[in-house]
Amino acid sequence: MLQVGVIGTGMIGQDHIRRMTSVLAGVRVTAVADVDPAVAFRTGERIGATVFATGEELIASSGVDAVVVCSWGPTHEQYVLAAIAAGKPVFCEKPLATTQEACLRILEAEAAHGSRLVQVGYMRRYDASYRALKSVLGTGQIGAPLMMHCAHRNASVPGFYEKEMAITDTAVHEIDMVRWMFDDEITAVRVLTPRRSSLGGDLQDPLMLLFELSSGVLVDVETSVNIRYGYDIRGEIVGEEGTAALGSLSPVHVRRAGLSADPVPADWRERFLAAYDVEFQEWIDALRSGGRPVGPSAWDGYAAAVVSDAGVLALRSGERVPVVLAERPKLYGMEVAA
Ligand SMILES: NC(=O)C1=CN([C@@H]2O[C@H](COP(=O)(O)OP(=O)(O)OC[C@H]3O[C@@H](n4cnc5c(N)ncnc54)[C@H](O)[C@@H]3O)[C@@H](O)[C@H]2O)C=CC1
Numbered sequence: 065m066l067q068v069g070v071i072g073t074g075m076i077g078q079d080h081i082r083r084m085t086s087v088l089a090g091v092r093v094t095a096v097a098d099v100d101p102a103v104a105f106r107t108g109e110r111i112g113a114t115v116f117a118t119g120e121e122l123i124a125s126s127g128v129d130a131v132v133v134c135s136w137g138p139t140h141e142q143y144v145l146a147a148i149a150a151g152k153p154v155f156c157e158k159p160l161a162t163t164q165e166a167c168l169r170i171l172e173a174e175a176a177h178g179s180r181l182v183q184v185g186y187m188r189r190y191d192a193s194y195r196a197l198k199s200v201l202g203t204g205q206i207g208a209p210l211m212m213h214c215a216h217r218n219a220s221v222p223g224f225y226e227k228e229m230a231i232t233d234t235a236v237h238e239i240d241m242v243r244w245m246f247d248d249e250i251t252a253v254r255v256l257t258p259r260r261s262s263l264g265g266d267l268q269d270p271l272m273l274l275f276e277l278s279s280g281v282l283v284d285v286e287t288s289v290n291i292r293y294g295y296d297i298r299g300e301i302v303g304e305e306g307t308a309a310l311g312s313l314s315p316v317h318v319r320r321a322g323l324s325a326d327p328v329p330a331d332w333r334e335r336f337l338a339a340y341d342v343e344f345q346e347w348i349d350a351l352r353s354g355g356r357p358v359g360p361s362a363w364d365g366y367a368a369a370v371v372s373d374a375g376v377l378a379l380r381s382g383e384r385v386p387v388v389l390a391e392r393p394k395l396y397g398m399e400v401a402a
């Protein structure tokens with residue numbers, strides 16, 4: 065049984081605790097910590113886990129074999145570094161860290177440790193629809209890819225959500241997905257600002273991002289974070305001889321009162337429910353078999369941060385911003401995770 069400690073017991077922390085305590089096999093949540101002690105105590109009491117006053121104490125505990133970090137982005141670096149220093153595997157929700165400099169510090173620490181300990185929570189790589197899309201691409205049946213159109217729509221966002229988070233918090237999923245889908249790097253970013261939605265308050269919402277890949281493939285991403293009608297994730301690849309798109313996800317299609325409709329998920333927990341399950345089960349199984357994490361690596365977390373930084377610059381300047389990555393350390397090979 066893998067003994068896991070969870071740092072950050074907010075929205076996604078609770079969801080991952082639920083899957084580790086009642087859905088997945090071979091795992092027990094033995095410890096929790098949150099900067100808000102009331103939340104941590106309620107959770108610890110409910111699931112019978114030890115509550116630690118700080119994430120660092122949780123990481124040091126002998127009752128914790130592996131760590132899951134679900135706290136706010138700016139706090140990820142300190143916990144990932146502490147887990148590496150303790151030699152414990154750490155699953156960190158996205159983003160790996162909020163600056164590329166912080167990601168580089170994590171890469172250095174992991175390289176000094178000498179083997180992979182870190183996995184980043186880019187769950188789209190585990191989603192059945194994205195996996196099917198990648199496999200269609202791989203068979204060559206639509207010919208060489210030329211473009212991809214994506215949409216990332218949230219029904220609404222919390223009050224603390226700022227305009228650049230449409231890139232650093234939201235489109236960062238497409239940044240990782242595109243690198244994985246095409247086995248390629250994003251080399252430049254542009255960001256266009258359409259007419260502003262009146263539903264987004266001060267936010268510049270929606271945004272239109274354009275990624276250039278080193279192969280010449282172009283990827284456009286619409287982010288709309290106040291779309292109201294639900295959580296809608298789309299993707300279509302245009303190839304030389306055909307197109308392939310993420311399919312409809314609904315198990316049921318309703319026709320009534322002059323309407324033909326599929327339900328739309330409320331949020332990411334519903335849309336990516338199965339993907340998170342697969343992501344965590346594969347992580348647990350890899351660690352239990354004495355292996356290393358094989359999903360999105362600290363390198364992937366770093367690359368996403370560099371592209372995301374370029375996106376923020378492109379939004380501020382209105383210019384095309386090139387993406388410059390550091391040299392890829394040997395530890396991360398050229399393998400494509402998940
Ligand atoms: N993969 C995905 O689809 C998703 C990933 N996320 C990521 O998960 C992380 C958490 O997001 P949410 O759960 O939505 O936020 P949240 O605000 O609901 O929960 C975060 C929790 O972390 C706690 N926390 C903050 N600083 C802390 C610290 N220094 N030490 C310990 N606990 C601390 C807060 O008190 C709170 O309970 C973010 O990095 C976010 O980007 C969130 C939603 C979906």
Ligand SMILES: O=C1[C@@H](O)[C@H](O)[C@@H](O)[C@H](O)[C@H]1O
Nearest residue numbers: 158216218233234235237332
């Ligand atoms: O990661 C997530 C949130 O943090 C983010 O705020 C949302 O825009 C994404 O759709 C969700 O998957």
